Amino acid sequence: MSVTVAIVEDDAQLRAAIVELINASEGLTCVGSYGSTEAALAALPGVAPHVVLMDINLGGLSGIEGTRRLKAGSPATHVVMLTSFDDSDLIFESLKAGATGYVLKRTPTPQILAAIHDVCAGGAPMSGVIAHKVVQYFRHNQSAPEVQHLTDREREVLDALAEGQQYKEIAHHLSISINTVRKYIKGIYEKLHVNTRADAVRKLGRV
Template sequence: MSIKILLYDDNEALRNSMTLLIEEEPGFELMAAMPNADTVEADLATFRPEVVLMDIDMPGVHGVEAVKRIRLRNGSLPVIMLTVFDDNENIFNAICAGASGYILKRYAAQEVVSAIRDVLSGGAPMTGSVARKVLGMVPVAKSTGQEKLDLSVKETAILQHLVNGYSYKMIATQEKISIDTVRFHIKKIYDKLHVHSATEAVSRAIRDRLV
């Protein structure tokens, strides 16, 4: 079965280049390349995509608003932002809206294919410079003497894998456990670190030297 992909971008040249890139990749199927996200709700029902590639600055419905609309109807559908913007505000707004990844257009030809596969394996693909900015956005956790994280050996190992950029599938293979078990451990990690995403968990781990 092919991976069904839906693309939104108002730049015709970019739509054409992404269409060629996706159609030439075995196992990928581009359902539609839309110039705007005005009909995003209807598009989800019509095309039933497994991954959405979303521009930010488009006429009509803004890309971040489109992500919010997608999340109201589907909380788990991977949405990768594909944009020229690498400023903190756009990155922060996209992630808060529910974006699953963030790729800069100038690296799209090299990164989009692997980003699609990564996001479907539970990863959060980001261009390197964007990932560094995301880490910088997460505030330093202030440790108190009363707080005790009490991560288990397995949770610590999985947290290390997250820091190393492993997807859920890669962690499952490395630890010889199922993906569902990986998800269970990661939920426990989030609870203990008081975070809500892999990005926040990685930032906390690095800043507080948890691994």
């Protein structure tokens, strides 16, 4: 079955190039392309793509807010952030909003395509810089009763990522498979999303 993909990108030329790239790739089909978050949010619930490539810096609503709203209504849709700059703060905010990965626009084409397939297969790529931010986030939120604590193994994987270890190194060090490493990272993402939603609920309760 073909993986359906939608693109949210305000650069029309780049957007068209990505659409062409997706449709030329075996196993992928572009089912929508949008120049703004607002247009995407209006159309995507009816399109229901497997994956959305979401730019962060968009006119109007940001890609981060777009991700938050999209995931609230379509939790099964995978969102991969597509960004020009490796701005760890923006990427981390995107992940907290519900994204399960990110790629830089300068990333070689095969890696962009691989990221799409990876998230559909249950993967969730995470760099060492982002892992370090996740570590700090969980440490600062452990006292909240709603926070779901990481398992010991998830913590080991996260700490190793934060130290700059690659998936293969982590798998070797912990005597587990690379696929198992990916599973733990996906679990960390899911808990990050849950924790963020719980924090939002607490804030709303204080308003």
